[in-house]
Amino acid sequence: MTPTSKTPASIKPATGKLGILTPGLGAVATTFIAGSESIRRGLSKPIGSLTQMATVRLGKRTENRSPLIKDFVPLASLDDLAFGAWDPIPDDALTAARKAGVLEARDLDPIADFLAGIKPMPAVFDNKYVTRINGSNVKKGATKRDLAEQLRQDMRDFKAKHGCSRLAVVWCASTEVFIKHGPTHATLEAFEKAMLANDESIAPSMLYAWAALMEDVPFANGAPNLTVDIPALLQLANDRGVPISGKDFKTGQTWMKTVIAPGLKARMLGLAGWYSTNILGNRDGEVLDDPASFKTKEESKLSVLHTILQPDKYPELYKDFSHVVRINYYPPRGDNKEGWDNIDIVGWMNYPMQIKVNFLCRDSILAAPIVLDLALFSDFAHRAGMKGIQEWLSFYYKSPMAAAGLQPEHDLFIQQTKLKNTLRHLMGEEQITHLGLEYYAT
Numbered sequence: 001m002t003p004t005s006k007t008p009a010s011i012k013p014a015t016g017k018l019g020i021l022t023p024g025l026g027a028v029a030t031t032f033i034a035g036s037e038s039i040r041r042g043l044s045k046p047i048g049s050l051t052q053m054a055t056v057r058l059g060k061r062t063e064n065r066s067p068l069i070k071d072f073v074p075l076a077s078l079d080d081l082a083f084g085a086w087d088p089i090p091d092d093a094l095t096a097a098r099k100a101g102v103l104e105a106r107d108l109d110p111i112a113d114f115l116a117g118i119k120p121m122p123a124v125f126d127n128k129y130v131t132r133i134n135g136s137n138v139k140k141g142a143t144k145r146d147l148a149e150q151l152r153q154d155m156r157d158f159k160a161k162h163g164c165s166r167l168a169v170v171w172c173a174s175t176e177v178f179i180k181h182g183p184t185h186a187t188l189e190a191f192e193k194a195m196l197a198n199d200e201s202i203a204p205s206m207l208y209a210w211a212a213l214m215e216d217v218p219f220a221n222g223a224p225n226l227t228v229d230i231p232a233l234l235q236l237a238n239d240r241g242v243p244i245s246g247k248d249f250k251t252g253q254t255w256m257k258t259v260i261a262p263g264l265k266a267r268m269l270g271l272a273g274w275y276s277t278n279i280l281g282n283r284d285g286e287v288l289d290d291p292a293s294f295k296t297k298e299e300s301k302l303s304v305l306h307t308i309l310q311p312d313k314y315p316e317l318y319k320d321f322s323h324v325v326r327i328n329y330y331p332p333r334g335d336n337k338e339g340w341d342n343i344d345i346v347g348w349m350n351y352p353m354q355i356k357v358n359f360l361c362r363d364s365i366l367a368a369p370i371v372l373d374l375a376l377f378s379d380f381a382h383r384a385g386m387k388g389i390q391e392w393l394s395f396y397y398k399s400p401m402a403a404a405g406l407q408p409e410h411d412l413f414i415q416q417t418k419l420k421n422t423l424r425h426l427m428g429e430e431q432i433t434h435l436g437l438e439y440y441a442t
Ligand SMILES: NC(=O)c1ccc[n+]([C@@H]2O[C@H](COP(=O)([O-])OP(=O)(O)OC[C@H]3O[C@@H](n4cnc5c(N)ncnc54)[C@H](O)[C@@H]3O)[C@@H](O)[C@H]2O)c1
Pocket: 023, 024, 025, 026, 027, 028, 029, 086, 087, 088, 089, 100, 123, 124, 125, 126, 130, 133, 135, 171, 172, 173, 174, 175, 176, 204, 205, 222, 223, 224, 248, 249, 250, 251, 252, 282, 283, 284, 287, 363, 364, 366, 367
């Protein structure tokens, strides 16, 4: 790294190796690992990753200072990454990547040895929370607490084996069934008691999150499960000074929504309805075919439009719009999802118009760079002394976590500004408000 400004002394340097651990070694995790290795070998480019490709403007426009983020902020370099995972299915990363069918043989073959060497650690897995998956690579323990302690040991062992100075965990495992906030999630004490009592309200993903936080490891949640988004674990993250973020990677259709909806609102155009449907044939699609898992996803997808459009503030434009989201499991398409959006908008003198979006996206191709960015930024945040919810990482999520009583920000462009301003702020640069003060009479 060639820093363009001095790194404040309060930020610890990225010395040594960073281990990135993913619960889940499926389509997203293998695409992320394979892509990272392929980039390290100069075979691919890190397209879609802000940490690798984006620049950040510093100072006034006339100063012409726009370094790459990775040259401005002390992030772990790709060469210093080690990868590990847990999965109930014992396939190594090569076999899992081949089964996922995202990447083609021409991209997997040159890195086959590397991928074959990544074998998943036994998972904390329970069929009750993800009904469509059965696997043999599963931990045994008398209580949920025992299982979580085994995860802690895995983290320590991984760190020692790979000579890592730091770890980051990104949840890339299946979407669990919908769980409501309950009393066992309210305080750390209640949560820890519930782990010992094998309470049903404690899902496997929460055990990974607890274990990570106890090991002072940042945790990012790529699925819509509650996981770390409960007061008990927020308390633990704050107590231990560890960053957390979530939920649900913002990739295909929802990402599009957070691009288009701010555009409608910016022009004060009304919305009568937004109908979204998808066909998807990968394992994630199969898991989401279970109504209980889909409910978790649906909640996450539905919240976006309301928060961006603010019907309370603009009732004439956005009150009572209809919002429908469907996901249909359709095996022939594999990971190559196709989404259709029909958007009924309303203009001047109430004249209706329609926008149609037909997005043929590759889910894991969009998610992989998000995993990389979240791991690198979470590790950076930790070294910079940040703890608890990292709202500046909302950019990457469909259901961003926010402090109690606050609405999360969904508008992609506000999220981007917040992300870059946080980096500027941490690095001791002025935040950019895009307010050209020179236009004002003094
Ligand atoms: N691809 C995207 O664009 C996208 C976007 C948002 C969210 N997500 C979420 O990311 C997650 C991963 O997606 P995917 O396409 O890789 O799915 P996938 O089904 O290919 O992989 C998930 C893996 O997690 C494993 N798993 C399930 N429960 C586990 C547990 N308790 N511990 C460890 N491993 C466990 C499964 O065996 C499977 O191998 C899903 O929850 C999905 O909803 C993906």
